[in-house]
Each structure stands twice: as structure tokens, then as C-alpha cells.
Amino acid sequence: MKKTFTIFLFLSTLYFNLLYAQSNGYYQEKYRPQFHFTPEKGWMNDPNGLVYYAGEYHLFYQHYPDKTVWGPMHWGHAISKDLVHWEHLPIALFPDSLGYIFSGSIVVDEKNTTGFQTGKEKPLVAIFTYHDMEKEKAGRTDRESQGIAYSLDKGRTWTKYSANPVLPNKGDVDFRDPKVFWHEQSQHWVMPLAVGQHLELFTSPNLKDWTFASSFGENDGAHGGVWECPDFFPIKAADGIEKWILIQNIGRGAINGGSGTQYFVGHFDGKTFKNDNPPGTTLWLDYGADNYAGVTWFNAPNKERIYIGWMSNWDDYAQSTPTSTWRSGMTVPRKLSLYKSEDEYKLSQLPVYQFNTLRNSGKMIGKMEINSEIEIDNQHIYKELILDFDLEKSSAGELGFILRNSKNEQLVFGYDKIKKEVFIDRTQAGISGFSEKFPKIHSAPMTDKKLKIRALIDNASIEVFVNDGKIAMTDLFFPNEYFTKTFLYAKGGKAILKSGNIYGLKRIWK
Structure with missing residues (x-):
């Protein structure tokens, strides 16, 4: 009888959700974006874990499902075949005894460096920041550390690594937002990490054991607020020149007030980044007020750099915009390109070509x-x-x-x-x-x-x-x-x- 009731309850819930999804009011609340990604309900901020695998673009995001303001951070999850239409999936990562699940990234462990692979599917490995609210309340500075989780079923279910955290904190208040990638020439993983108002780079052979490599940015770029949500990748210009781009979001003091996104152009040898421009040079990815925490997809087809950002601003109004059942959306996905402007290289960006299907x-x-x-x-x-x-x-x-x-x-x-x-x-x-x-x-x-x-x-x-x-x-x-x-x-x-x-x-x- 209990089993029958459970099945009935599941089918009833499914039927209700289908009716809701098919009703004229679905995703049509006042100010609900119609061609931008938004959560079905609750709070959303940073895009996380952007990865392309087995024909699917995965979009994870900072999410508090119970209210439309910031709270205990989860990783929401959606997938797309075309970067335009999205399917919501269940929440991927929940807070646990080590803390809230803050921002991070996902990689495809093609070489099985972690040893997590058990079948034909390559492991998807999430690298994220734990934020311990109990330590924060106690005034401790080691409140943030890095953990990992893995999926062996194309991102549908996740197992947290039993030996988390893989990168403890020695006492930096802001120690977060890993954006990990594989550096082929050096044959190791690289973790850019935002630490206070600069960047630190760590390397690892297996995503579990990390070694400090270098730091960057103490005197470079804008410093009006804490640095967050880095991204780091190579990109080629039309003339064949390859540069490394370091995207570095900044919590306050951006070009048009509040939070914003700066970037640096330079060279990377597997351990150290060198800026091509003088330290005082600041390049801005977006000159509006409402594009923050943006990062790019790992493993996108044709080595394209596809970017998406959070459409809001932490400085004053992110939690008070006049929406009802949800709060915040993402930008449209954008393809980043490198071009030469006089004697320096810069980024340009345009909506992905798939967006044209909405015309x-x-x-x-x-x-x-x-x-x-x-x-x-x-x-x-x-x-x-x-x-x-x-x-x-x-x-x-x-x-x-x-x-x-x-x-x-x-x-x-x-x-x-x-x-x-x-x-x-x-x-x-x-x-x-x-x-x-x-x-x-x-x-x-x-x-x-x-x-x-x-x-x-x-x-x-x-x-x-x-x-x-x-x-x-x-x-x-x-x-x-x-x-x-x-x-x-x-x-x-x-x-x-x-x-x-x-x-x-x-x-x-x-």
C-alpha cells in the first residue's frame, strides 16, 4: 500500500508539473526573461561548472531554491543541445558539513587522472569552494576550502570525494572560485583561484593533490573590491597569434559602478602568467552594470570560447530587483574572439550563432x-x-x-x-x-x-x-x-x- 501511494504521489506531482509547464503562465511572470536562462524558482547568481560533454552543454549555477534572496548555496543544473533552449535537471550539489557549495568548475577527466572512472563514461569532476558558515560566524579566516565531486553518468548524479577538502585554507578570508583546466604541455591540471584581491595558481597531477605555483595581480588591474570567479584560457587571433586570457571578476569598483569583469592578456608557461600590458592597464569585458561572474565552457566544440555571465550587480540591488518567484537571469551565451587593436590584443564578443534561430x-x-x-x-x-x-x-x-x-x-x-x-x-x-x-x-x-x-x-x-x-x-x-x-x-x-x-x-x- 505504501509503495502504491508513493507511485500515486509521484505521478500526481509529475502531472501537476506538466500542467504547470504547459500552462499559458509558465515562465511568463512579470519581468521573466523570455530568451535568457533563469531558474524555475528561487535565487540564482554565478554560472558554475560550464562543461560540454556527449553533445550536451551543462550549465550549473549558484542557487538557493527556497527563497529569492541569497542563502545556503547549492548548484542548480540545466542542460542544452544548442545553447538556446534549456532543460532543467535536479539540483546537483547540496551543502554539507563542510559548508555551502560556492562557485567552481567542471572538467572532463579524459586521462582518468583521478582514478574515478569505472565504465565507458569519462568522469566529470566538479571542483568547487566550500564556505563554512560556522567558521565565518566564529570569525575564523580559514572558512573557505576547495572540494571535488564526480559524476559517472553524464552529470546526472554526483558523488563527493571522501577526502575533501583537497585544498585546505591556511588563513585567507577570500579563497575561492576554482576554474580548473588541463595544461597539455605541462601534463598537469591548473587551478586559478581568487584570493583576496589577487590570483593564485596551483597545479595537480590528479585533481586531488595540489601544489602552489605562482600568484598574479597584486599590482595589476582594478582593485576596488575583492577578486572573484576567474577564468583562464588560450585563444588565437585571426593572424594566428595565441594569447592567454585571464578573466577576473571584481566585486566592487568596476568601470560603471559596483561589480564587473576585467581581463588580462598575456603568456602562460604552465605555472606563471605574465601580463602583456603595464600593471595600470585595465581592460573591461562589459561596460554595462549587469554582467558579472561570467566564465566560459570547458571542452566546447571546435575549441570555441563560449561565455555566459550573471545579469545583475552585487553592489546594492542584486537581491532587491522587482521579480516574484525567481531572481536573476544569465546573459545570452557569447562567443569570445581575439583581435588586434593597434599594438595590443583585445577580446570581442557576439551572441553564439545558434541565437539566430530565435528570429x-x-x-x-x-x-x-x-x-x-x-x-x-x-x-x-x-x-x-x-x-x-x-x-x-x-x-x-x-x-x-x-x-x-x-x-x-x-x-x-x-x-x-x-x-x-x-x-x-x-x-x-x-x-x-x-x-x-x-x-x-x-x-x-x-x-x-x-x-x-x-x-x-x-x-x-x-x-x-x-x-x-x-x-x-x-x-x-x-x-x-x-x-x-x-x-x-x-x-x-x-x-x-x-x-x-x-x-x-x-x-x-x-
């Missing part, structure tokens, strides 16, 4: 002259704009596009000719009372003589890629009524649009 309806915009405002769309909430302005023939001091609703709320993306910068102005974009730091203008220097814009607009976010992704900007907004109207605008002269396209975008949730 639902298209409208071509011909060449036009704009002297004030011209409406180009009044139908789509979720859309993609592609605009190519002729700056040499444009006399306007400012030009760009405006998203607007019937309440006269608006979000502006523009180019300022005098300041030589592009900007997002969300000061009039709707609800902002949850934080005085939210209604701001965010800007990025732009000295190119062309202005090619690709903008992805969801119901409460915008991602803009300028000049083939050399500049990226990501911002949230919360209008009282969704923006359906789009205008091109010019101030202080005329703007010349060479060409453009507007695409409606399909939702990814079914």
Missing part, C-alpha cells in the same frame, strides 16, 4: 536621414536590432535609438560625438526605487569612425554589441509597461542610417 519575423530598414525621432517599430517586446550608422556623414552631436512605452518611460542607447562614447541611459526606464544606484547612465569609450549596433532586447534587459562586439554593454531595466515602441533619434544635427534590420524574437520556454 521570428524580420523587417529591413533602408537608408534614412534622422533629424529628431523616427519610429521604426511598435509591435515587438522581444527583439533584435541591427543598425549601421554613417558617422562621417552624420552631423548630430548625439544619435542612437530609444525604447519607449505609452507611459513615456524610456531606455536610450546613444553615441555622444563630443565625448566619443556610447552609453545606455536607464534613468527614465521605469521602476528604480529599490536602489538609488540603479537609475544611472553607463558609458564606454568609442573612437571608431563607424557605428554598427547589434542589440538584444528582452522584456527587462538589453545587451548591446558595438562594432562587431568590440564593445559590449549589458543592463537591466524594469518598465511599468513593457517597451513596444522603438525610435531612431538624433540631436544637434542629422544622423545617417546606412541600413538596419529589426527581428522579433521567439521565447525559448515551452
Whole structure:
């Protein structure tokens, strides 16, 4: 009888979940992103454990399933075949006696260096930070350590290593976020780890025994806050030159306030990273306010570097944005590329090509002259704009596009000719009372003589890629009524649009 009741309860729950998933309201709460990944419920922050294996892209993430604010950290889990549509899987890692499960990474142990493999499936090994809240409450500085877990069934179930932690803490308050990779030339694993406001590198033959190798960053880059969530990888430019990229997220003091993502370009010999640029140089991956903790997929096809970030900002408002059953989303996955700019190499980024499958309806915009405002769309909430302005023939001091609703709320993306910068102005974009730091203008220097814009607009976010992704900007907004109207605008002269396209975008949730 008990077995029968259990089966009935399981089937009833499954039926309820299917009805919920198929209802018109599924994933359609106010401000719920329609083409960005979000958790079904509860809190989400950093992307974790990004790995590609057996035809599946795995996205793990910092997750508190019981509330929409930060709490005891778990690893949520989802998979995708195309980086666009996602299937939710059960929570992968739960807190235990060693602490909450903070951020980390997953590798495919192709050589079975751990000895975990028992069948044909290669071990997936998660390397993560334990955060011991009891030690934190006691004022101890050794509250964070590194542990591992492994899966032998394509990431569906996980076993924590019995001898955790594999890298204890000798007393650093911030000692976290391992992003592990295999260095073929040295035949060992490398663990970049954020420690205070610098990076430490450790090496291991087996993911279990770790040795300190070097440190970097005490005097390099930005230091407005704690360093977190590093990523470290090689990438080739079109000219065949290979560089190592160190992505280093920073908790406060980023280019446009609060948290943000800086990166470094240089060389790596298996143990030590050397920065190509002077210590005072700071390169920013995104000039908006709402892209943080981003990292790339391990083992992606064709050695592509596919990046995804958390769309929020720790400085003041991450836990207070006006959403209901869930909080926070991810950026769209982006392909990173290396290009040469004058005498230095930098990163560019664009949405992965698979994103184009979401284009639902298209409208071509011909060449036009704009002297004030011209409406180009009044139908789509979720859309993609592609605009190519002729700056040499444009006399306007400012030009760009405006998203607007019937309440006269608006979000502006523009180019300022005098300041030589592009900007997002969300000061009039709707609800902002949850934080005085939210209604701001965010800007990025732009000295190119062309202005090619690709903008992805969801119901409460915008991602803009300028000049083939050399500049990226990501911002949230919360209008009282969704923006359906789009205008091109010019101030202080005329703007010349060479060409453009507007695409409606399909939702990814079914």
C-alpha cells in the first residue's frame, strides 16, 4: 500500500508539473526573461561548472531554491543541445558539513587522472569552494576550502570525494572560485583561484593533490573590491597569434559602478602568467552594470570560447530587483574572439550563432536621414536590432535609438560625438526605487569612425554589441509597461542610417 501511494504521489506531482509547464503562465511572470536562462524558482547568481560533454552543454549555477534572496548555496543544473533552449535537471550539489557549495568548475577527466572512472563514461569532476558558515560566524579566516565531486553518468548524479577538502585554507578570508583546466604541455591540471584581491595558481597531477605555483595581480588591474570567479584560457587571433586570457571578476569598483569583469592578456608557461600590458592597464569585458561572474565552457566544440555571465550587480540591488518567484537571469551565451587593436590584443564578443534561430519575423530598414525621432517599430517586446550608422556623414552631436512605452518611460542607447562614447541611459526606464544606484547612465569609450549596433532586447534587459562586439554593454531595466515602441533619434544635427534590420524574437520556454 505504501509503495502504491508513493507511485500515486509521484505521478500526481509529475502531472501537476506538466500542467504547470504547459500552462499559458509558465515562465511568463512579470519581468521573466523570455530568451535568457533563469531558474524555475528561487535565487540564482554565478554560472558554475560550464562543461560540454556527449553533445550536451551543462550549465550549473549558484542557487538557493527556497527563497529569492541569497542563502545556503547549492548548484542548480540545466542542460542544452544548442545553447538556446534549456532543460532543467535536479539540483546537483547540496551543502554539507563542510559548508555551502560556492562557485567552481567542471572538467572532463579524459586521462582518468583521478582514478574515478569505472565504465565507458569519462568522469566529470566538479571542483568547487566550500564556505563554512560556522567558521565565518566564529570569525575564523580559514572558512573557505576547495572540494571535488564526480559524476559517472553524464552529470546526472554526483558523488563527493571522501577526502575533501583537497585544498585546505591556511588563513585567507577570500579563497575561492576554482576554474580548473588541463595544461597539455605541462601534463598537469591548473587551478586559478581568487584570493583576496589577487590570483593564485596551483597545479595537480590528479585533481586531488595540489601544489602552489605562482600568484598574479597584486599590482595589476582594478582593485576596488575583492577578486572573484576567474577564468583562464588560450585563444588565437585571426593572424594566428595565441594569447592567454585571464578573466577576473571584481566585486566592487568596476568601470560603471559596483561589480564587473576585467581581463588580462598575456603568456602562460604552465605555472606563471605574465601580463602583456603595464600593471595600470585595465581592460573591461562589459561596460554595462549587469554582467558579472561570467566564465566560459570547458571542452566546447571546435575549441570555441563560449561565455555566459550573471545579469545583475552585487553592489546594492542584486537581491532587491522587482521579480516574484525567481531572481536573476544569465546573459545570452557569447562567443569570445581575439583581435588586434593597434599594438595590443583585445577580446570581442557576439551572441553564439545558434541565437539566430530565435528570429521570428524580420523587417529591413533602408537608408534614412534622422533629424529628431523616427519610429521604426511598435509591435515587438522581444527583439533584435541591427543598425549601421554613417558617422562621417552624420552631423548630430548625439544619435542612437530609444525604447519607449505609452507611459513615456524610456531606455536610450546613444553615441555622444563630443565625448566619443556610447552609453545606455536607464534613468527614465521605469521602476528604480529599490536602489538609488540603479537609475544611472553607463558609458564606454568609442573612437571608431563607424557605428554598427547589434542589440538584444528582452522584456527587462538589453545587451548591446558595438562594432562587431568590440564593445559590449549589458543592463537591466524594469518598465511599468513593457517597451513596444522603438525610435531612431538624433540631436544637434542629422544622423545617417546606412541600413538596419529589426527581428522579433521567439521565447525559448515551452
